[in-house]
Amino acid sequence: MSPSFTLFLLLLNNLVDAQHTGTYEPELHPRFPITTCASPSAPCRTLNTSLVMDAEWRWLHKKDTWTNCYEWSTWNTTICPSGAVCAANCALDGAAYESTYGVKTSGANLTLSWLTRVDYSENVGSRVFVLDKGSADGDKYAMWKLLNREIAFEVDASGLPCGLSGSLYLVGMDEDGGMGRYPSNKAGAGYGTGYCDAGCPRDLRFVSGEANVEDWQPNPLRDVFRGTGKFGSCCSEIDIWQANSMANALTAHPCSVDVQTRCEGLACESTCDRAGCDLNNYRLGNKNFYGPGKTVDTSKKFTVITQFITSDDTDSGTLIALRRKYIQNGIIISDTTSTIPSVDPSAGITDSFCRNQKAAFSDRNTFTEKGGMAGISKALAHGMVLVFAITEDQERHMLWLDSNWPSDASPTAPGVSRGACAKDTGHPLDLLGEAQSAKAWFSNVRVGWIGMNEAGL
Ligand SMILES: *[C@@H]1O[C@H](CO)[C@@H](O)[C@H](O)[C@H]1NC(C)=O
Numbered sequence: 257m258s259p260s261f262t263l264f265l266l267l268l269n270n271l272v273d274a275q276h277t278g279t280y281e282p283e284l285h286p287r288f289p290i291t292t293c294a295s296p297s298a299p300c301r302t303l304n305t306s307l308v309m310d311a312e313w314r315w316l317h318k319k320d321t322w323t324n325c326y327e328w329s330t331w332n333t334t335i336c337p338s339g340a341v342c343a344a345n346c347a348l349d350g351a352a353y354e355s356t357y358g359v360k361t362s363g364a365n366l367t368l369s370w371l372t373r374v375d376y377s378e379n380v381g382s383r384v385f386v387l388d389k390g391s392a393d394g395d396k397y398a399m400w401k402l403l404n405r406e407i408a409f410e411v412d413a414s415g416l417p418c419g420l421s422g423s424l425y426l427v428g429m430d431e432d433g434g435m436g437r438y439p440s441n442k443a444g445a446g447y448g449t450g451y452c453d454a455g456c457p458r459d460l461r462f463v464s465g466e467a468n469v470e471d472w473q474p475n476p477l478r479d480v481f482r483g484t485g486k487f488g489s490c491c492s493e494i495d496i497w498q499a500n501s502m503a504n505a506l507t508a509h510p511c512s513v514d515v516q517t518r519c520e521g522l523a524c525e526s527t528c529d530r531a532g533c534d535l536n537n538y539r540l541g542n543k544n545f546y547g548p549g550k551t552v553d554t555s556k557k558f559t560v561i562t563q564f565i566t567s568d569d570t571d572s573g574t575l576i577a578l579r580r581k582y583i584q585n586g587i588i589i590s591d592t593t594s595t596i597p598s599v600d601p602s603a604g605i606t607d608s609f610c611r612n613q614k615a616a617f618s619d620r621n622t623f624t625e626k627g628g629m630a631g632i633s634k635a636l637a638h639g640m641v642l643v644f645a646i647t648e649d650q651e652r653h654m655l656w657l658d659s660n661w662p663s664d665a666s667p668t669a670p671g672v673s674r675g676a677c678a679k680d681t682g683h684p685l686d687l688l689g690e691a692q693s694a695k696a697w698f699s700n701v702r703v704g705w706i707g708m709n710e711a712g713l
């Protein structure tokens with residue numbers, strides 16, 4: 257499912273002296289080029305894309321002052337008596353990408369460090385979005401339309417232990433971060449606003465241009481920075497890659513709404529397909545496929561290819577399959593193995609694969625209920641925002657990805673065992689001790705015609 261995240265921020269002590277218009281820290285989007293290849297006959301192009309830190313990780317302070325609007329998972333209710341007043345009173349500040357958040361680009365390489373400690377500040381995890389260009393004003397997210405396309409990237413998952421995920425995924429956010437539909441949002445895509453996903457997260461500080469102060473419950477864990485508000489933010493999500501060195505999943509989550517939509521309370525649990533339809537080799541019984549020393553050897557770098565196959569093999573067809581291939585040491589690897597009767601992964605994620613898998617695992621088929629492949633197809637046709645993240649999992653300790661889930665179910669029951677991690681791994685407080693140097697590395701992201709990566713060998 258969708259990643260969760262936390263941020264610890266004891267004190268921002270690395271602010272620059274110069275004051276910019278309403279900001280204490282300049283916002284300089286790290287350049288991160290992405291290659292696109294339109295057709296076998298056209299030359300590939302390098303897009304001048306850049307990354308922007310999610311607004312949820314940023315320092316939020318009273319406009320033109322150093323007073324926090326939000327600190328220790330609690331709102332200052334003098335400045336923020338309501339969501340609308342808070343939005344008018346508070347400012348999101350610029351992000352020091354590498355020194356505060358551990359986000360570093362170098363050419364087409366991206367490294368996300370999980371934990372960054374500088375003197376009195378500590379940042380845990382991060383989430384960045386791809387902007388369509390490198391400039392500072394008038395920013396928009398790049399909208400990816402991947403029907404009849406494939407996306408590929410190199411990944412190094414060796415620095416990600418059980419309990420963490422390095423993720424690359426698509427969500428149905430607004431191109432402008434919601435500025436157009438919600439005029440109280442003055443920050444827009446250039447400050448990483450407007451996050452949504454199929455988990456309809458309620459731990460967001462801002463939803464649809466207003467602060468989520470109403471009924472806000474600070475997280476009971478003493479040193480965790482997040483809480484839960486009344487509102488959540490829903491949209492379709494395609495988890496192209498959620499992985500650590502032990503496990504990975506490709507998961508599609510359709511929604512019953514077409515664009516980013518605010519939900520309230522319990523409705524946040526039923527607007528989208530939270531569970532999703534997943535392709536996880538280990539869960540299908542191929543336990544020797546992915547991991548250190550396995551068929552896809554996670555102790556080394558490899559290429560991940562994800563194909564968006566349409567009904568008529570054209571850009572205007574509807575999505576019928578999401579297919580996964582790997583390349584490592586020059587060898588193309590695909591996995592068609594399943595020990596689960598009736599579940600055949602050889603065509604990738606399709607409507608029938610999802611129906612059969614849900615039945616075999618005795619899971620309710622929320623994938624079909626919320627729109628199935630046709631719902632995902634609609635979101636892709638509209639264009640989706642590309643996200644990179646490194647996250648822990650406060651609630652489920654990532655066991656749904658890399659261990660047994662539900663954790664109290666018999667591990668031999670079909671679908672319960674998803675990865676080789678022990679079921680007591682992934683507690684964020686343990687990770688703070690054990691995983692201080694954890695990092696995710698992605699490189700050479702390219703988008704283009706189906707088959708281009710295999711042809712390029
Ligand atoms: C909350 O904001 C008010 C108004 O700016 C300020 O006087 C007060 O010190 C703040 N409270 C905290 C706990 O920071």
Ligand SMILES: *[C@@H]1O[C@H](CO)[C@@H](O)[C@H](O)[C@H]1NC(C)=O
Nearest residue numbers: 361362363364365366557699
């Ligand atoms: C990107 O990473 C690769 C592999 O680690 C390295 O060889 C290359 O020099 C890096 N490129 C840049 C521009 O940092």
Ligand SMILES: *[C@@H]1O[C@H](CO)[C@@H](O)[C@H](O)[C@H]1NC(C)=O
Nearest residue numbers: 287303304305389390391392
């Ligand atoms: C990319 O954008 C940056 C920032 O606006 C600019 O400095 C640079 O010249 C652009 N590069 C290309 C190739 O357009």
